[in-house]
Amino acid sequence: MTYIAKPKLHHPSLVKNRVGFTRRDYEGKISTLCAGCGHDSISASIIQACWELDIEPHRVAKLSGIGCSSKTPDYFLGNSHGFNTVHGRMPSVLTGAYLANRELIYLGVSGDGDSASIGLGQFAHVMRRGVNMTYLVENNGVYGLTKGQFSATADKGSRSKKGQSNNDAPIDLVTLALVMGATFVARGFSGDKAQLVPLLRSALAHQGAAVIDILSPCITFNNHSGSTKSYDYVREHNEAVNRLDFISLREEITADYAAGEVIDVRQHDGSIVRLRKLHADYDPTDRIRAMSYIQEHAARGEVVTGLLYVDPEAADLHRQLGTVEQPLNTLGAAELCPGSKALEKINAALR
Amino acid sequence: MQKIEAVNDFVVKFANINGSGSASANELFARAILRMGVPVSPRNIFPSNIQGLPTWFEVRVTEHGYLGRRGGVDLMVAMNPQSWEQDVREIDPGGYLFYDSSKPVPRARLRNDIHVLGMPLTEICNDTYSDSRERQLFKNIIYVGALTTLLDIDPQEIEKLFGEQYKGKEKLFDSNLQALNLGREYARQHLKPIALKVERRDRVGDMIFTDGNSAAALGCIYGGATVCAWYPITPSSSVPEAFERYAQKLRTDPASGEKRYSIVQAEDELASIGMVIGAGWNGARAFTATSGPGISLMAEFIGLAYFAEIPAVLINVQRGGPSTGMPTRTQQADVLACAYASHGDTRHVLLFPEDPYECFEMSAQALDLAERLQTPVFVMTDLDIGMNQRLCRPFAWDDNREYDRGKVMTREALDAGTDFGRYLDVDGDGIPYRTYPGTHPTKGGYFTRGTTKNAYAVYSEAGADYIYNMQRLRQKFETAKSLVPLPVLTAARYPARFAAIFYGSTGPAMQEALAALAEQGIYLNALRIRAFPFQNEIADFIAAHSKVFVFEQNFDGQLTTLLINEAHANPASLVPVLHYDGTPITARFITQEIAERVARLNVRPLRENMVA
Numbered sequence: 001m002t003y004i005a006k007p008k009l010h011h012p013s014l015v016k017n018r019v020g021f022t023r024r025d026y027e028g029k030i031s032t033l034c035a036g037c038g039h040d041s042i043s044a045s046i047i048q049a050c051w052e053l054d055i056e057p058h059r060v061a062k063l064s065g066i067g068c069s070s071k072t073p074d075y076f077l078g079n080s081h082g083f084n085t086v087h088g089r090m091p092s093v094l095t096g097a098y099l100a101n102r103e104l105i106y107l108g109v110s111g112d113g114d115s116a117s118i119g120l121g122q123f124a125h126v127m128r129r130g131v132n133m134t135y136l137v138e139n140n141g142v143y144g145l146t147k148g149q150f151s152a153t154a155d156k157g158s159r160s161k162k163g164q165s166n167n168d169a170p171i172d173l174v175t176l177a178l179v180m181g182a183t184f185v186a187r188g189f190s191g192d193k194a195q196l197v198p199l200l201r202s203a204l205a206h207q208g209a210a211v212i213d214i215l216s217p218c219i220t221f222n223n224h225s226g227s228t229k230s231y232d233y234v235r236e237h238n239e240a241v242n243r244l245d246f247i248s249l250r251e252e253i254t255a256d257y258a259a260g261e262v263i264d265v266r267q268h269d270g271s272i273v274r275l276r277k278l279h280a281d282y283d284p285t286d287r288i289r290a291m292s293y294i295q296e297h298a299a300r301g302e303v304v305t306g307l308l309y310v311d312p313e314a315a316d317l318h319r320q321l322g323t324v325e326q327p328l329n330t331l332g333a334a335e336l337c338p339g340s341k342a343l344e345k346i347n348a349a350l351r
Numbered sequence: 352m353q354k355i356e357a358v359n360d361f362v363v364k365f366a367n368i369n370g371s372g373s374a375s376a377n378e379l380f381a382r383a384i385l386r387m388g389v390p391v392s393p394r395n396i397f398p399s400n401i402q403g404l405p406t407w408f409e410v411r412v413t414e415h416g417y418l419g420r421r422g423g424v425d426l427m428v429a430m431n432p433q434s435w436e437q438d439v440r441e442i443d444p445g446g447y448l449f450y451d452s453s454k455p456v457p458r459a460r461l462r463n464d465i466h467v468l469g470m471p472l473t474e475i476c477n478d479t480y481s482d483s484r485e486r487q488l489f490k491n492i493i494y495v496g497a498l499t500t501l502l503d504i505d506p507q508e509i510e511k512l513f514g515e516q517y518k519g520k521e522k523l524f525d526s527n528l529q530a531l532n533l534g535r536e537y538a539r540q541h542l543k544p545i546a547l548k549v550e551r552r553d554r555v556g557d558m559i560f561t562d563g564n565s566a567a568a569l570g571c572i573y574g575g576a577t578v579c580a581w582y583p584i585t586p587s588s589s590v591p592e593a594f595e596r597y598a599q600k601l602r603t604d605p606a607s608g609e610k611r612y613s614i615v616q617a618e619d620e621l622a623s624i625g626m627v628i629g630a631g632w633n634g635a636r637a638f639t640a641t642s643g644p645g646i647s648l649m650a651e652f653i654g655l656a657y658f659a660e661i662p663a664v665l666i667n668v669q670r671g672g673p674s675t676g677m678p679t680r681t682q683q684a685d686v687l688a689c690a691y692a693s694h695g696d697t698r699h700v701l702l703f704p705e706d707p708y709e710c711f712e713m714s715a716q717a718l719d720l721a722e723r724l725q726t727p728v729f730v731m732t733d734l735d736i737g738m739n740q741r742l743c744r745p746f747a748w749d750d751n752r753e754y755d756r757g758k759v760m761t762r763e764a765l766d767a768g769t770d771f772g773r774y775l776d777v778d779g780d781g782i783p784y785r786t787y788p789g790t791h792p793t794k795g796g797y798f799t800r801g802t803t804k805n806a807y808a809v810y811s812e813a814g815a816d817y818i819y820n821m822q823r824l825r826q827k828f829e830t831a832k833s834l835v836p837l838p839v840l841t842a843a844r845y846p847a848r849f850a851a852i853f854y855g856s857t858g859p860a861m862q863e864a865l866a867a868l869a870e871q872g873i874y875l876n877a878l879r880i881r882a883f884p885f886q887n888e889i890a891d892f893i894a895a896h897s898k899v900f901v902f903e904q905n906f907d908g909q910l911t912t913l914l915i916n917e918a919h920a921n922p923a924s925l926v927p928v929l930h931y932d933g934t935p936i937t938a939r940f941i942t943q944e945i946a947e948r949v950a951r952l953n954v955r956p957l958r959e960n961m962v963a
Contacts, residue, residue, distance in 0.1 A: 056792055057792070058788075058789055058790070058791060058792045058793070058796055059789055061633070061788045061789070063629075073798070074798055074810075078796070079792065079793055079794075079796045080788075080796055081786075081787075081788035081789070081796050081797065081798075081799070082796075082797075082798040082799065083629075083632060083798070083799040083800075084798065084799065084800035084801065084802070085625070085628075085655065085801070086625075086651055086652060086655055086801065089621055089622070089625050089652070091622075091625075092580075092617065092621070092622035092623075092624075092625025092626050092629065093625045093626070093628055093629035093632070094629060095580075095615070095622075095625070095626050095629060096578060096580065096625065096626035096627060096628060096629025096630035096631070096632075096633070096635075096637060097629035097630065097632060097633040097788070098629075099577075099578045099580075099613045099615070099626065099629075099630050099635065099637075100577070100578060100629070100630040100631075100632075100633035100634055100635030100637070101633050101634065101635070101787075101788070101789065103789070104633075104788060104789050121618055121619070121622075122618070122621075122622055122625070125617075125618045125622065129615070318613075321610065321613050321614075321615075322608060322609060322610050323609065323610050323611070323612070323613050324604070324609040324610065324611050325609070328577035328578065328611070328612070328613065328630075328635045329577070329630075329633055329634035329635040329787065331575075331577060331611055332575075332754070333575060333752075333753060333754050335611055336572075336575040336577065336602070336611060337572075337573055337575060337748070338572065338573065338601040338602075339748065339750055340747070340748045340749070340750050342601060343573070343746050343747070343748050346569065346746065347557075347559050347745040347746055350559035350560055350561045350745075351555075351557070351558075351559055351560065
């Protein structure tokens with residue numbers, strides 16, 4: 001959130017995507033986060049992913065909770081409707097918005113303080129309901145806006161900027177999302193845009209509850225030698241299970257990768273997530289294996305990134321509820337009000 | 352000994368054990384009288400427990416159509432040894448005690464000024480049925496049978512009700528009818544006649560018999576709600592349950608099975624109001640139903656919806672507080688909590704329905720008001736209206752009525768270059784225009800937030816922007832006065848310097864009390880408040896009387912406080928009269944309180960000149 005308006009001058013030669021927008025049309029206001037904040041890198045990746053996917057910016061509804069991460073929706077997709085809700089309870093607001101209009105693309109932006117503490121319950125429930133959304137956790141393990149307290153995702157034994165040691169076990173939102181039934185689960189790193197942009201594109205195309213836990217170092221309070229969420233630490237301990245490409249429905253599907261090292265996962269909307277497998281034994285469609293894989297590597301101090309699980313046949317909340325295709329917010333009195341004759345029958349039955 | 356004699360005007364109270372299956376038998380009793388054309392007003396007074404604790408079912412037989420509680424009991428059906436002392440004590444002198452005489456009751460546990468009717472119900476059941484559940488369930492039907500004989504209730508009406516209830520289940524029909532006749536025959540042969548009688552009348556007319564929670568749910572259907580998010584809490588749970596029942600029938604495409612509604616049972620109250628707000632922000636009509644503790648949990652979100660200006664409807668079926676209070680008892684104790692819900696300078700629109708008819712009407716209206724005003728609207732019902740069956744006017748709907756979707760800026764208006772400021776007061780009524788998400792590729796998008804902003808929804812901590820918003824919100828609240836239901840005046844037959852103010856479920860008992868007081872020569876003007884904010888008529892009404900009794904079903908006199916705060920009523924002219932034991936207020940209580948207070952107020956000193 002900023003007072004400063006970003007200049008709207010665009011160079012006439014800027015490349016436009018299929019829906020007629022330049023990359024700059026996906027930008028928002030100028031960020032007021034600290035210079036070098038991982039969250040700004042994530043915003044840049046969101047801009048890139050949406051531009052590449054040819055999403056009309058105004059068809060995205062971006063919702064967030066409270067905190068540094070939750071400020072970021074103001075910094076991308078400036079023509080979209082945004083909603084900064086209350087601390088930790090963005091998921092329920094997003095759910096309601098999705099119930100009202102199933103045709104928009106829902107982007108939930110949250111942080112570790114927002115999602116893993118007060119919002120842990122709503123995080124869990126929005127995953128089990130299968131709300132069709134992309135839920136990003138911009139995870140830096142620290143409370144930035146209140147100046148450096150540990151969050152619930154901070155690793156046990158990691159140190160704060162002031163030198164205090166964290167004694168509490170961390171909450172792993174990726175594992176929780178898997179347990180709760182999320183149908184697209186990934187972990188990214190804000191400093192690895194090459195991996196993050198395809199992850200975002202895949203998540204946005206996924207027709208179900210997609211969550212990406214993005215390690216996003218806090219440059220001010222959690223980027224020091226004792227931190228396990230610093231740029232250096234994550235780079236040194238990153239264990240990528242796959243590199244992926246996302247192939248839109250309308251694009252020609254080409255075989256750019258050597259046979260035997262590529263797996264194509266066709267999503268519910270027909271688009272394909274193409275995974276270049278770095279580990280021959282990693283199957284991203286096996287939920288149980290994904291959980292144990294994450295735990296095994298965490299025990300070795302490794303941060304597993306990439307697309308960890310995807311259910312290509314995910315069902316979303318509207319399908320489970322059996323609602324009409326037409327967005328509920330467009331139904332009028334003719335479709336909704338049973339009228340006086342039906343009321344007379346109801347009256348008669350109550351006598 | 353004197354006998355209470357009455358035709359179509361008495362109170363029967365059933366004292367039972369929760370979980371014994373008595374409620375349906377007692378309701379059968381009430382419905383049979385209703386089918387004879389005589390109005391009844393039943394009330395289920397139950398514990399916060401599934402089995403074992405005492406429960407009561409009170410049936411007011413009321414030819415005059417007074418549907419509030421009268422107070423006192425003419426005939427007590429005492430089926431619960433746990434509450435025996437209290438039950439016997441409640442009977443009016445000259446009244447009747449009907450009890451299970453299978454075990455003898457010592458004389459000392461009875462009263463000399465009442466008539467005792469013993470029937471060995473357990474003995475009869477044990478002799479007739481071998482199955483323990485049958486012994487229990489049919490005991491209830493047998494005593495209903497005995498009462499039909501004692502009170503001259505037409506058994507054919509009960510037979511018809513059995514026919515409706517057990518359609519296609521002949522075995523159940525036959526066994527219930529057998530139990531009924533067993534009771535009737537015993538009463539005819541062994542019990543002394545009593546002087547309470549039901550005579551067939553035609554006083555019910557086209558009135559309907561339903562409960563407020565079902566009516567509120569139906570109001571939400573007719574009002575166009577498409578999103579219902581809720582979390583179970585007594586006494587409101589039957590609102591969303593009824594919404595689902597009605598929606599399945601009225602809002603499901605019979606060919607495809609697709610639903611034009613959505614219901615989510617959320618993980619808690621915080622999530623349920625969050626979903627309602629998300630849906631409201633996105634242009635759908637949404638509601639939740641809850642009770643006081645739920646409102647407390649929702650408070651932060653309610654403040655967000657107020658300041659971010661998002662429509663939301665909350666049906667608050669009030670119960671006794673504070674904290675979790677009396678979960679299954681009734682009060683009007685959330686008035687202040689809802690009027691000012693959340694932190695900061697918030698104030699909210701409240702509607703106070705009197706009966707199921709108004710629960711229907713006001714729930715539909717609340718959906719219009721929420722969108723017109725872009726704010727949370729509370730329907731302040733309570734357990735007494737919500738969970739008890741009441742006779743009321745039949746529901747009505749004007750097919751020409753259109754939903755008021757409020758000020759929504761369209762894509763066409765934006766294309767035409769209309770200036771859009773999300774929080775800009777264009778019309779001077781304090782209500783800004785909004786756009787739905789997804790309206791326009793380049794115009795009309797804005798960022799919704801609970802923090803301060805300027806008229807164009809841009810984050811701002813500038814004092815002038817904050818003041819603009821707060822004053823506009825206050826202006827909007829003023830505008831609401833012209834949109835919410837007006838109070839209802841009941842003028843006294845003669846000029847009166849005293850008056851009464853009341854609201855919600857107090858209404859029926861108050862109407863009876865006013866009639867009783869008039870018979871004693873005490874005349875009061877009465878005003879039933881139906882909404883907050885208060886219209887100017889309310890302040891004028893208070894100013895026009897020397898004393899105004901404000902009847903409330905809470906301990907703190909919450910409406911009185913609100914009248915002082917918001918209608919600027921002179922505190923010296925308001926006299927709170929409070930009823931807060933968790934049971935619905937009675938006409939006798941009101942009559943007695945007013946009569947005593949009026950008598951005190953009418954005392955004149957012997958020498959007028961001694962008065963300061």
